[in-house]
Amino acid sequence: xxxxxxxxxxxxxxxxxxxxxxxxxxxxxxxxxxxxxxxxxxxxxxxxxxxxxxxxxxxxxxxxxxxxxxxxxxxxxxxxxxxxxxxxxxxxxxxxxxxxxxxxxxxxxxxxxxxxxxxxxxxxxxxxxxxxxxxxxxxxxxxxxxxxxxxxxxxxxxxxxxxxxxxxxxxxxxxxxxxxxxxxxxxxxxxxxxxxxxxxxxxxxxxxxxxxxxxxxxxxxxxxxxxxxxxxxxxxxxxxxxxxxxxxxxxxxxx
Numbered sequence: 001x002x003x004x005x006x007x008x009x010x011x012x013x014x015x016x017x018x019x020x021x022x023x024x025x026x027x028x029x030x031x032x033x034x035x036x037x038x039x040x041x042x043x044x045x046x047x048x049x050x051x052x053x054x055x056x057x058x059x060x061x062x063x064x065x066x067x068x069x070x071x072x073x074x075x076x077x078x079x080x081x082x083x084x085x086x087x088x089x090x091x092x093x094x095x096x097x098x099x100x101x102x103x104x105x106x107x108x109x110x111x112x113x114x115x116x117x118x119x120x121x122x123x124x125x126x127x128x129x130x131x132x133x134x135x136x137x138x139x140x141x142x143x144x145x146x147x148x149x150x151x152x153x154x155x156x157x158x159x160x161x162x163x164x165x166x167x168x169x170x171x172x173x174x175x176x177x178x179x180x181x182x183x184x185x186x187x188x189x190x191x192x193x194x195x196x197x198x199x200x201x202x203x204x205x206x207x208x209x210x211x212x213x214x215x216x217x218x219x220x221x222x223x224x225x226x227x228x229x230x231x232x233x234x235x236x237x238x239x240x241x242x243x244x245x246x247x248x249x250x251x252x253x254x255x
Contacts, residue, residue, distance in 0.1 A: 055119055058174040067168040067177065068116055071184055072123045074161060075109035077131035078154065078191075081138060085150050093198040094147045100194045101154070104187040111183055115176045151200035156209055158192050 051062035082101025089095040116123050127135065134153050141149045165188060169181035195201060 055174065057119070057176045058172075060119060060174050060177070061172070063168060064172050064174050064177045065121060067164060067172075067181070068112060068119070068121055069124065070161060070164060071108055071112040071180065072116070073128060073131065074157070075105040075112070076124065077127040077135055078157070079105040079109065081135060081150070081154060084138060088142070088146050089150070090143055090147055091198065094150060094200075097151070097154075097191075097194045097198055100191055104191055108184060108187055111180055115180050118176060119174075147198065148200045148202075151195050151198045152202055152206070155192065155195040155201050156206060158188050158195065159206065159210055162188050162192065 052059045054060075078101050082098040082105065085098025085101065086095050089098055113123065115121075134157070137149055137153065138146065161184075165181055165184045168177065169185060172178050172181065
């Protein structure tokens with residue numbers, strides 16, 4: 001009996017299948033180490049560790065340093081804005097908001113310079129370009145227009161920094177930065193409320209500006225600490241509203 005001739009095309013299909021199987025196995029071998037390696041280079045944890053330096057008060061991250069810089073920058077323009085509002089505001093509510101800005105940022109500026117000095121961080125001595133533009137807008141405005149510009153510009157700025165304060169307070173491992181975030185949180189929230197109490201805040205426009213996220217960050221992350229001199233002598237000032245101590249216990253249960 002003569003052997004049955006091979007079916008045409010069977011050898012080609014078998015060869016193609018072997019090639020596909022080989023390619024699949026090679027691809028899986030390449031992919032598997034990538035997905036199985038938990039602490040691979042370039043992850044957020046790697047970036048955090050690479051940009052974090054050790055201090056006697058705990059690790060100091062790039063976000064921590066950015067926060068300290070932003071607290072200083074806020075005072076450099078919001079303090080003069082508050083002083084101006086006390087003079088140019090046409091309503092008592094606007095003038096009161098200006099007073100809160102002056103007291104709060106005088107207090108915070110003292111705090112941030114003390115923290116920066118202990119951590120060896122250099123601080124800016126003038127507002128950034130965006131803040132200078134805001135001050136120029138306020139300088140040009142008069143009457144009710146000034147009241148409206150003041151309330152909305154300052155409320156927008158405080159809303160943006162409020163989320164940064166919360167992020168830093170939740171994640172920092174540095175005790176000095178943590179207590180500074182506590183003070184900043186109390187001060188910023190007070191300013192948000194007093195600005196809203198002016199009656200001039202446009203919440204619809206504010207919501208759109210907050211979600212747009214089209215403005216650049218107000219500063220670049222500063223370099224790791226280096227021992228530097230304090231920019232200017234700090235003048236101790238106590239705000240008129242109460243600030244909580246760095247660590248508090250829950251209030252006792254009422255009978």
